[in-house]
Amino acid sequence: MNKGGTRTRSTWRLAGLILVLVTALAAQAEPPSSTIPGRKPDSSEPWSAFLGKVAHEAIGRAYSVQHPTSVVFLNTVDLYRIVEKGELGDPERLPGFVRRLRPDITDTRLLVLFELKPDNEKSREIGRKEAGRYLAALNEVAEPDKKLVGGTGFEGSLFLEFENGGALWPLSWRTPEPGVTLYRWSYRRKKPNASWKERAAQKAEELPREEIEQRGELAEQAIWAAYEGGERPKGFQGQVYLPVDYR
Structure with a gap:
């Protein structure tokens, strides 16, 4: 009887463990309950960086709304896909390490590019260098009539x-x-x-x-x-x- 009881308890424990694992895996497989973005409660991301991302998204959306007939790529899209989807030239000519770079706003109809930075001199200098790097990479592979420049007048x-x-x-x-x-x-x-x-x-x-x-x-x-x-x-x-x- 003792051996039978031990086997029974072990079987129930094993079944319980399997049930817990199946439940956990099912929970992980379920889609998120909401599509609204948000900062995770346990996130260690500095608030300045978080608000910077919010600003990038908001300003990028504002540009897209102001230019409804343009083909606009925001900073979720890399140079390879910009050249390919924007029909600027041959994306295969981009060096491997450059392909993954992602400018903040690229308009392949108006052929302009913007890099977004906080409003201070240090960030402005960084933005100037990054915009120059992106433009040089794009124009190296762009067709002669599709060269890009730094955008102006956006406020x-x-x-x-x-x-x-x-x-x-x-x-x-x-x-x-x-x-x-x-x-x-x-x-x-x-x-x-x-x-x-x-x-x-x-x-x-x-x-x-x-x-x-x-x-x-x-x-x-x-x-x-x-x-x-x-x-x-x-x-x-x-x-x-x-x-x-x-x-």
Whole structure:
């Protein structure tokens, strides 16, 4: 009886272990419950880098919206695919280590390129070098009538307002030199029931650390929803003003 009981308990333990493993594997195979982006709670990514990625996505979307007839590639697409899909030339001529480089914005109809960087002198210099490197690589393989240049005249801003008259987060960008677009996040303090002109005229401040940690992920989700035309993220009671909303 003891041996039989031991075998029975062992069988049940084994069956339980298999069930746990099957359940875990099934959970991993299931698609994510939401397509809304977000920063993982255990992420060690600095908030500055996270907001930089948000800015890249938002500004790239803004460019695409402003140029609906263009073929626009954002920074998820490498040089090989830009040359191939943009029909610029022969992508096989790109050196192996260069093929994977990804410019921030490339417009193969207008034949212009932009590299996005935070609005400071050090980043501006880095952006200038990177844009030059991308242009040199593309133009080395592009057909004579499809050479690219650094883009100019690209500027704009969008605003996130948290609640009615709540904290205002402007994201602005400008292109002070060909191919280099500089962006800046800023902050306006709460001012309930103020008009839009009053809000815009408030003193620009640096985004407080506590604001970034509290609302950073929500800001990304709100911008994403505004461009996608989706539902507002849970907990966001304000408004997102895209460049086309207030011009």
